[in-house]
Amino acid sequence: MRVPPDLTVLLVLDLVGTFAFALNGALTAIRAVDVDLVGVLTLGIVTAVGGGIVRDVLLGALPPATFVDWRYLAVAAAGALIAFFFSRPLRRMRISIHVLDAAGLSLFAVTGAGKALELGVGPVQAVLLGALTGVGGGTIRDVLIRQVPDVLRTGLYAVPALVAAGLVVLAGRTGVDEVLGAPVALAAAGACFTIRMLGLRFHLNAPRPPGVPRRRAGQTR
């Protein structure tokens, strides 16, 4: 699949998001389960390309771009390998898994919504597909390593992705993105990243069901 010239911004953001998610997925894997090189590569790549694959399956855009275009696989594999060899110094440098995750989330929400608009689905669907592109890879990773997915339990994870995707769709529908492609995309990603990091910093949460007692995070039944 060839990316048309005007999609260059989307492509660059997509590859940066892919790298951030691959690093994040691989580091999460190393922390959470007893994995070898293959497991680290698998979880890094799945985290990085999983959301885009789910989006493309739902759009019927098969084979998925992240699978056909070798650049995604190469960048994802590179991120996972860096995490594999440098997991200890990376941890010591306090390069936060959360920051990488927020970066991937923001970039994928923007590019996912942009691609959905390109393929002509409705605005609500484009917003949902953008958010799904952002949260999809991490959700598949969490299912594979048997954690309750972040999207279900941690404060403000899907919300910033929905905001970013919504801004992209709004710009797309009003024609703003014709003249302001890259700035709009970066502003939307920046908004998502900021909300996500503020949410983590100040423990902001979406409202909880009224009258239901709180349990420990991740506790089941």
Added chain:
Amino acid sequence: MRVPPDLTVLLVLDLVGTFAFALNGALTAIRAVDVDLVGVLTLGIVTAVGGGIVRDVLLGALPPATFVDWRYLAVAAAGALIAFFFSRPLRRMRISIHVLDAAGLSLFAVTGAGKALELGVGPVQAVLLGALTGVGGGTIRDVLIRQVPDVLRTGLYAVPALVAAGLVVLAGRTGVDEVLGAPVALAAAGACFTIRMLGLRFHLNAPRPPGVPRRRAGQTR
């Protein structure tokens, strides 16, 4: 995707099933994990539209109808929101999660088999796709909240769905549904619902492997 006029019965049943599953998925989520509004909405919508999406992916009918048609998403979101705001009174009213689940299972098995027949797959595949439409959403929900899916462990869950889908396919192959569309669909859904509720009430189970000792439900290894 426009639904042709003669599919009105399927559409209405599909939307009722969507509402029942969204309510069920959201209530299950509130009971099982510590979720906020986003988690409740996510699990409600996934339970409601997941089975239909899996069916449409397997049929190659992409983008999936439940995703493109805003009515499914709106009904699913409404069901999840009602569960969010009224989870306590709903529990006190003893509106059973099992009844809602059986309703969604029955309706989706019927509509799933009907859609599969429309798209021209063989009878065995149509029966399987009908059952898959019924059990798919709840299975994805259970995987996300780390429960062993009902279809694997509780008595007579897939069996009634297979019966309902089988009746629809039988009627479709013998031409009965040309004249009796709605009655056939309702009778098949009613049969599924009855078998499911009887199974729950009298703890009926499918046969177990001969000579294998019984364990507690959900126990692994």
Added chain:
Amino acid sequence: MRVPPDLTVLLVLDLVGTFAFALNGALTAIRAVDVDLVGVLTLGIVTAVGGGIVRDVLLGALPPATFVDWRYLAVAAAGALIAFFFSRPLRRMRISIHVLDAAGLSLFAVTGAGKALELGVGPVQAVLLGALTGVGGGTIRDVLIRQVPDVLRTGLYAVPALVAAGLVVLAGRTGVDEVLGAPVALAAAGACFTIRMLGLRFHLNAPRPPGVPRRRAGQTR
């Protein structure tokens, strides 16, 4: 979907792999969770056809061959039923779950890579799709019964699948398979099977992340 005559070798290997994986998936289910006939059939069939379905979804070859062609479903159901009725004698005969699993892995890696080449994806993608066809069904099974998937934690599981798929792609690109179809396929499957069994016998593992302490297999967090 009709299989062209020159794909007979792929078809036979595919059906043998389907049978081995169905038997394996069903026996694993009986050992790991408290399942009835429906659960055993479901897990046997999912293990057997899951990898091929994921491959066909990613290739956009929908509906998936393993779903449309009744022979796959019949062979998978037969394998699961044999496991259901004879799980005790099979255990006493020490027909190893690992041997069946290695057989399915080897055959599916070969046939998956072959099918991907047929459909014209690039060589790297064909290798990955071959390996994915091999490990996909077992991974879905493990997610459903809440085990950490083998591909993430046990030594040399994806590696032999990648080797087999790589040999098939190499033969396909050099034209060797035009004259040597069946021998190439069998040699590639044999290489995978041998590496997998040696890996199990001698506890060979892929390298682990440097400086990360080892934990018990499957342990999380």
